[in-house]
Amino acid sequence: MPIQCHHCEKPPCVNVCPVKATWKEPDGLVVIDYDWCIGCRYCEAACPYHARRFNWSKPQIPAEEVNPDQGYLSNRIRPQSVMEKCTFCLHRTREGRLPACLEACPAGARVFGNLLDSHSEIRHVLAHKRIFILKEDQGTLPRFFYFFAQ
Amino acid sequence: MAVTHMSDHVSWGLYIANFTFVVGVAAGGVMMVIPAYIYRDRDMHEVVIFGELLAIAAIIMAMLFVTVDLGRPDRFWHLIPGIGQFNWPLSMLSWDVLVLNGYLLLNLHICGYLLYMRFLGREPKNAWYVPFVFVSIVWAISIHTVTAFLYAGLGGRPLWNSALLAPRFLVSAFIAGPAFLIVTLTIVGKLTEYQIAKGPLKTLLSILRVTVVINLFMVCSELFTELYTGGAHTASARYLFFGLHGHSQLVPWIWSAIAFNVIAAIMLFQSRLMERRGWLIAACVLCFAGVWIEKGMGLIVPGFIPSALHEIVEYQPSLVEWKITAGIWALGFLIYTAAIKVAIPVLTGKHTLKARPR
Numbered sequence: 001m002p003i004q005c006h007h008c009e010k011p012p013c014v015n016v017c018p019v020k021a022t023w024k025e026p027d028g029l030v031v032i033d034y035d036w037c038i039g040c041r042y043c044e045a046a047c048p049y050h051a052r053r054f055n056w057s058k059p060q061i062p063a064e065e066v067n068p069d070q071g072y073l074s075n076r077i078r079p080q081s082v083m084e085k086c087t088f089c090l091h092r093t094r095e096g097r098l099p100a101c102l103e104a105c106p107a108g109a110r111v112f113g114n115l116l117d118s119h120s121e122i123r124h125v126l127a128h129k130r131i132f133i134l135k136e137d138q139g140t141l142p143r144f145f146y147f148f149a150q
Numbered sequence: 151m152a153v154t155h156m157s158d159h160v161s162w163g164l165y166i167a168n169f170t171f172v173v174g175v176a177a178g179g180v181m182m183v184i185p186a187y188i189y190r191d192r193d194m195h196e197v198v199i200f201g202e203l204l205a206i207a208a209i210i211m212a213m214l215f216v217t218v219d220l221g222r223p224d225r226f227w228h229l230i231p232g233i234g235q236f237n238w239p240l241s242m243l244s245w246d247v248l249v250l251n252g253y254l255l256l257n258l259h260i261c262g263y264l265l266y267m268r269f270l271g272r273e274p275k276n277a278w279y280v281p282f283v284f285v286s287i288v289w290a291i292s293i294h295t296v297t298a299f300l301y302a303g304l305g306g307r308p309l310w311n312s313a314l315l316a317p318r319f320l321v322s323a324f325i326a327g328p329a330f331l332i333v334t335l336t337i338v339g340k341l342t343e344y345q346i347a348k349g350p351l352k353t354l355l356s357i358l359r360v361t362v363v364i365n366l367f368m369v370c371s372e373l374f375t376e377l378y379t380g381g382a383h384t385a386s387a388r389y390l391f392f393g394l395h396g397h398s399q400l401v402p403w404i405w406s407a408i409a410f411n412v413i414a415a416i417m418l419f420q421s422r423l424m425e426r427r428g429w430l431i432a433a434c435v436l437c438f439a440g441v442w443i444e445k446g447m448g449l450i451v452p453g454f455i456p457s458a459l460h461e462i463v464e465y466q467p468s469l470v471e472w473k474i475t476a477g478i479w480a481l482g483f484l485i486y487t488a489a490i491k492v493a494i495p496v497l498t499g500k501h502t503l504k505a506r507p508r
Contacts (some may be wrong), residue, residue: 001346003459018243019228020235034233034399038228039221040484042243043159054161055222057152070358084151126238138305 003028004101005051005086006134014041022083028115028143029090031073037082044083048138052085060082071083088112115143151221153470159463160454163217164398164471165448168478169215171326172296174445176208176253178327180290185353193349199493202261204327205290207486209254214478242300249293256286261493270503281326286406296321296417308451309386309453318368322441324361328354329434334490336427357423361416361484362437369408369444382436385460390452397455399464404448410440 011030014022021036022043044052050132058080070076071091089099093112102110111120125131129147154161182201186194217223229247238244260282267274282352298316318338332354339346356369388394393401414437423429456462467475495501 003382015240016243016304018241018247019153019225020237028482036225036228037222038225040216040219041161041221042241042300045453046304046306048458050158053158054151056154056156056158076308134304 001133001146002051002107003051005088006049006069006140007088009141009143010139012046012138014050016042016046018042027094029088030085031039031087031090032083032085033073034079034082039081039083041083046142048135049142054083054085058123060133063123111147127143136142153468155466155468155471157463157465159461160451160465161456162235162450162454164447164467164475165215165219167450168475169212169219170297170319170331170450171442172208172211172215172263172482173250174323174328174441175326176205177180177290177320177323179205179208179331180287181324181328181354181357182331182350183283183287183290184401185350187280187287191305191349193347196201197335197346197350199261199264199497200338200490201327201331203256203335203489203493204331205257206484206489207482209250209257209293211347211478212250213254214481215475218474218478233390242296242303245296246293246300249289249296253286253289254291256282256289260286261489262418265496268499268502285462287503291320294464295322301449306451306458307386307421308383309390310449314368314372316334318365319374319392319445320444321361321365322370324366324439325358325437325500327357328361329391329438329502332358332434333438336431338490342429342494343500344498355418355430358437359418362411362418365441366411366415368505369411382460385456387454389455389462394456394464397462397464398450399466400452400455403443407440407443407448410436411444414440 007024007028007030007069014024014030018040019036019038021038022032023028023031024127039054041054042056050071055078055144059078066077074087074091074095089097093099095103099110099112102112111122111125113120115122115123117123125147126145129133129149132146132148134144136145154163172472179201181193185191185197196455204435220226229244231238236244238248260279263279264274295316298319301307301310302312302315306397313386332351334352335351337348338344363437373387373391376384377391384396389397390404392398416432417423417433417436418427420429424433451465499505
């Protein structure tokens with residue numbers, strides 16, 4: 001089963017960070033400031049979805065594969081010894097494009113959209129499909145849902 | 151961090167395990183302060199400084215264990231209120247920074263003031279230290295409570311998410327601290343000219359007898375709740391004590407801790423045996439080691455196994471981790487022995503302003 005950051009309404013990872021290096025953006029995305037993170041990994045222990053990862057060693061990316069167009073909170077080369085996580089490709093989604101995982105998925109199994117827009121595809125899915133929330137009992141109010149296509 | 155054996159599955163290991171344990175040792179020193187100041191035990195009052203010096207050394211060790219665990223220790227200043235961004239009161243780690251530093255300052259002040267007054271040959275003024283001593287008693291409880299809340303507050307880690315964790319931390323701290331102090335006082339009494347009365351040793355032994363039994367009771371209580379209920383939330387406890395799906399690295403480890411604690415408990419209640427120095431020290435070493443395992447690797451590592459997504463990835467510290475841990479322990483011993491080396495001549499009146507050693 002695929003899993004990623006659930007961008008929770010009540011993110012436990014944000015509460016535990018001792019230096020406010022991670023927070024929820026006004027549009028609901030949970031982000032990390034890689035230049036401020038001290039690498040204590042408390043958020044990694046707090047996340048019930050194993051969505052946060054630590055950069056144990058120095059990321060190696062061949063020079064020709066490096067995207068020169070990088071955002072501060074999103075698609076940048078992660079520095080060593082800090083946390084990282086999914087940002088719902090905010091450098092793309094805030095420009096109206098889809099996250100990279102949606103474009104890559106050959107089955108079209110993923111839906112992304114604005115929960116506040118009642119005409120969006122994601123609202124249609126939530127209203128008409130069988131939905132389940134992983135570890136709903138944690139009370140973190142994820143903004144990531146699993147649905148049954150049938 | 152790349153040379154440790156920690157992973158995204160077991161993201162805290164030997165360092166944080168030792169951190170948790172030494173915070174307990176620091177808090178355990180208070181078991182000398184309470185008899186000395188609240189029950190006005192005169193003999194204990196004479197030796198209480200060994201407990202306070204222990205707290206200083208242990209807190210410095212605790213801070214070092216956190217520092218070596220940080221990915222970016224050079225950014226520790228982000229934690230300093232004022233310059234950095236301090237997530238207080240929301241993050242338990244920010245509380246921990248406050249209470250540990252506060253406890254260090256309190257003990258530095260109390261020890262420093264009392265020793266300096268002795269050195270000057272003056273009577274210490276109560277107003278300058280007694281209020282701090284009483285604050286430090288409550289503070290000692292707080293450092294270990296906050297450290298327990300750091301784990302207990304994580305809903306995604308069922309092994310830690312228990313209301314019993316903080317009481318267990320405190321009671322096992324009151325094993326590790328007094329056990330260490332009994333050994334220290336015995337060694338000081340034997341190797342130095344400083345006379346250690348029988349009273350304080352007896353008091354510490356009485357405390358140890360109670361805490362060892364309460365600790366075992368709490369472990370049983372926790373185990374019963376986990377094992378009798380069953381279910382996915384109890385997987386970590388089953389992994390720790392019996393192994394899970396063929397993975398059982400921690401099983402011999404935790405059962406040796408239980409064995410150490412049980413044997414120590416039986417030994418501690420043999421009054422005749424405990425009058426013999428060697429047996430007393432053996433019992434203390436056993437329960438110290440037992441708690442070190444139980445509250446260290448026996449608590450931190452299984453919290454991550456199975457992971458939040460129920461994958462099993464085991465962890466064994468790398469050689470580098472063991473070496474760095476040994477280094478911090480060595481430094482802690484160095485600080486403690488050096489502090490005692492300074493304190494004893496002052497306490498015995500050999501090194502004072504008037505009578506300087508030649």
